[in-house]
Amino acid sequence: MSGRIRNRQFAAKVVAAEDAAELIKPGDNVGMSGFTGAGYPKAVPAALAKRVATSREIGRPMKVGLWTGASTAPELDGALAEVEGIELRLPYQSDPAVREKINSGRLDYTDIHLSHVAQRVWQGIYGELDVAVVEISGITPDGDLIPSSSVGNNKTWLEQADRVILEVNSWQSADLDGMHDIYYGTALPPHRRPIPLTHPSDRIGVPHLKCPADKVIAVVETESPDRNAPFTPPDETSRQIAAHVLDFLDLEVRSGRLPRELLPLQSGVGNVANTVLAGLQDGPFEGLTAYTEVIQDGMLQLIESGTLTMASATAFSLSPTAVERFNRDTAAYRDKIVLRPQEISNHPEVVRRLGCLAMNGIVEADIYGNINSTHVMGSRIQNGIGGSGDFARNAYVSIFVTPSLAKSGAVSTIVPMVSHVDHTEHDVDVIVTEQGLADLRGLSPKMRAELIIERCAHPDFRPALRDYFERAQQSSYGLHTPHLLDEALSWHQSFIQHGTMR
Numbered sequence: 145m146s147g148r149i150r151n152r153q154f155a156a157k158v159v160a161a162e163d164a165a166e167l168i169k170p171g172d173n174v175g176m177s178g179f180t181g182a183g184y185p186k187a188v189p190a191a192l193a194k195r196v197a198t199s200r201e202i203g204r205p206m207k208v209g210l211w212t213g214a215s216t217a218p219e220l221d222g223a224l225a226e227v228e229g230i231e232l233r234l235p236y237q238s239d240p241a242v243r244e245k246i247n248s249g250r251l252d253y254t255d256i257h258l259s260h261v262a263q264r265v266w267q268g269i270y271g272e273l274d275v276a277v278v279e280i281s282g283i284t285p286d287g288d289l290i291p292s293s294s295v296g297n298n299k300t301w302l303e304q305a306d307r308v309i310l311e312v313n314s315w316q317s318a319d320l321d322g323m324h325d326i327y328y329g330t331a332l333p334p335h336r337r338p339i340p341l342t343h344p345s346d347r348i349g350v351p352h353l354k355c356p357a358d359k360v361i362a363v364v365e366t367e368s369p370d371r372n373a374p375f376t377p378p379d380e381t382s383r384q385i386a387a388h389v390l391d392f393l394d395l396e397v398r399s400g401r402l403p404r405e406l407l408p409l410q411s412g413v414g415n416v417a418n419t420v421l422a423g424l425q426d427g428p429f430e431g432l433t434a435y436t437e438v439i440q441d442g443m444l445q446l447i448e449s450g451t452l453t454m455a456s457a458t459a460f461s462l463s464p465t466a467v468e469r470f471n472r473d474t475a476a477y478r479d480k481i482v483l484r485p486q487e488i489s490n491h492p493e494v495v496r497r498l499g500c501l502a503m504n505g506i507v508e509a510d511i512y513g514n515i516n517s518t519h520v521m522g523s524r525i526q527n528g529i530g531g532s533g534d535f536a537r538n539a540y541v542s543i544f545v546t547p548s549l550a551k552s553g554a555v556s557t558i559v560p561m562v563s564h565v566d567h568t569e570h571d572v573d574v575i576v577t578e579q580g581l582a583d584l585r586g587l588s589p590k591m592r593a594e595l596i597i598e599r600c601a602h603p604d605f606r607p608a609l610r611d612y613f614e615r616a617q618q619s620s621y622g623l624h625t626p627h628l629l630d631e632a633l634s635w636h637q638s639f640i641q642h643g644t645m646r
């Protein structure tokens with residue numbers, strides 16, 4: 145026993161992961177913890193995957209519905225996808241095995257705004273939640289659950305599930321206790337009340353999750369690290385993108401549209417977003433705050449240097465070296481980090497009130513400013529919309545960042561028409577590539593096209609984009625947003641057929 149289970153009722157329920165997995169039935173909807181590789185259960189999903197494989201061998205295939213906070217890790221998503229044990233997956237994934245199953249048509253996936261998951265589950269849209277499998281970092285003598293490195297949808301899973309399996313992970317720092325703020329005031333309309341949060345550091349709830357002991361059917365002890373994938377070191381392209389973003393923010397401050405300490409930052413997942421944050425380290429700004437979903441390395445460094453005074457999020461997504469630093473001295477971060485349920489970290493009401501500055505990565509943008517964040521060549525899912533829509537739609541300034549080229553230069557990320565739309569032109573204020581920055585606010589579609597082509601597109605693709613735009617202005621059906629419909633997606637078709645948009 146790790147000493148993390150300080151309540152006798154819960155301690156009496158400790159079993160092996162294999163025994164806990166036996167309590168999940170074929171066809172169950174299972175709500176698991178986990179958000180961007182943090183705080184997911186480490187032992188029960190693997191044991192469940194083994195069980196799924198054995199069931200198939202004896203001719204009794206079994207699948208479960210898998211709901212999480214966001215992406216998890218190979219031990220969870222990967223293990224269950226490999227054995228084809230997932231019926232329907234929601235709401236965000238980034239696992240290669242899951243991606244492969246979805247794109248080969250063998251796994252159903254519903255990709256939804258992260259702030260919407262809880263209310264959809266309360267409404268019963270996805271059916272009953274049968275089992276919750278939630279990682280926590282400890283249980284108090286009173287039977288309260290101390291969350292671990294992500295909160296995600298855990299409050300909802302624990303409330304809604306008929307049966308609960310807990311994984312108590314003693315690898316997670318005991319000093320996480322006190323870092324979380326679990327708000328129990330949300331409700332469905334017409335009973336909703338304003339969420340009383342007016343500053344990213346506000347604490348409006350309680351530090352622990354609640355779950356009646358009689359719902360808990362098993363407690364499993366683990367001591368396993370989070371996924372903690374390393375980030376690729378910032379390259380020249382990411383550095384240039386970061387520099388453009390910093391110049392833009394500086395100009396906004398100088399023109400009086402942003403205060404010197406900016407407004408709460410939101411930063412999406414991925415290497416580019418992480419580099420932009422790292423860039424803030426060298427910028428002229430101080431006293432910054434963050435109201436975001438994930439705390440990546442870049443944000444942790446900003447906290448360590450004092451540039452960022454505090455960050456509100458729902459999860460960590462750190463590299464192994466950053467997590468080592470964090471775990472060594474967790475208590476030092478406790479008054480600078482608040483982890484909340486994702487329906488609050490991503491809540492449109494709060495994002496709008498605080499005036500977040502949203503920065504998210506994309507797959508491609510079109511010349512009019514529509515954004516595709518999720519689908520490669522219009523049909524192949526990469527990860528999912530995640531929280532990018534929660535923030536972009538409601539941000540004070542919504543910024544999207546991407547290198548101008550993908551696939552070793554064969555693909556232009558600026559295209560005539562996006563092959564899938566996640567964020568419409570109406571929700572996109574600024575697009576940034578290493579080539580430059582296009583501030584689209586206040587511009588008509590044609591003005592936006594001029595700017596995006598000249599500022600953001602790679603020089604190799606600029607002539608073809610100009611040519612498309614000019615010809616569209618001559619023969620388009622309408623001239624508000626000129627398009628050549630028989631040609632608009634030909635760049636993608638060319639990549640599919642010939643491996644290049646060139």
Ligand code: 0RQ
Binds near residue numbers: 508550
């Ligand atoms: O694939 O590794 O197989 O080559 O997409 O691209 O350039 O490494 O960029 O890590 O910043 O991720 C949009 C995926 C960018 C991410 C996306 C291919 C590229 C590579 C990754 P390979 P990069 P990043 C908060 C906010 C949506 C969710 C979101 C994302 C892979 O930012 O998932 O914002 N965003 N959530 O080759 C073909 C293109 C491509 C392309 C990229 N135009 N065509 N392939 N790729 N552009 C967090 C949460 O909500 C949890």
